[in-house]
Amino acid sequence: MYIPSTVILMKAKVQIYLEEEQDRQLRLLARARGVSKSQLIRESIDRYLKDLLPPDQDPSLGIIGLAGKVGRTDLSERHDEHLACFARARDE
Numbered sequence: 001m002y003i004p005s006t007v008i009l010m011k012a013k014v015q016i017y018l019e020e021e022q023d024r025q026l027r028l029l030a031r032a033r034g035v036s037k038s039q040l041i042r043e044s045i046d047r048y049l050k051d052l053l054p055p056d057q058d059p060s061l062g063i064i065g066l067a068g069k070v071g072r073t074d075l076s077e078r079h080d081e082h083l084a085c086f087a088r089a090r091d092e
């Protein structure tokens with residue numbers, strides 16, 4: 001018995017109104033890239049939303065400088081353990 005391995009992603013249905021020129025350019029770009037207009041719109045929204053988060057508010061940047069000048073030589077091998085200790089010390 002063959003069972004296809006497809007992933008179904010839930011998507012919200014949204015209706016928007018485009019200017020005629022926006023629709024024309026979107027249609028041409030979609031055709032050139034071989035994707036749907038919907039895919040281009042989703043990609044554009046992803047880029048827009050990503051750019052809204054200022055780089056200084058990116059949560060992943062909180063680990064930069066967390067260890068300070070520790071002089072440890074095993075940071076690359078034991079980084080998770082060290083970061084957890086440094087974070088606990090910072091929060092105390």
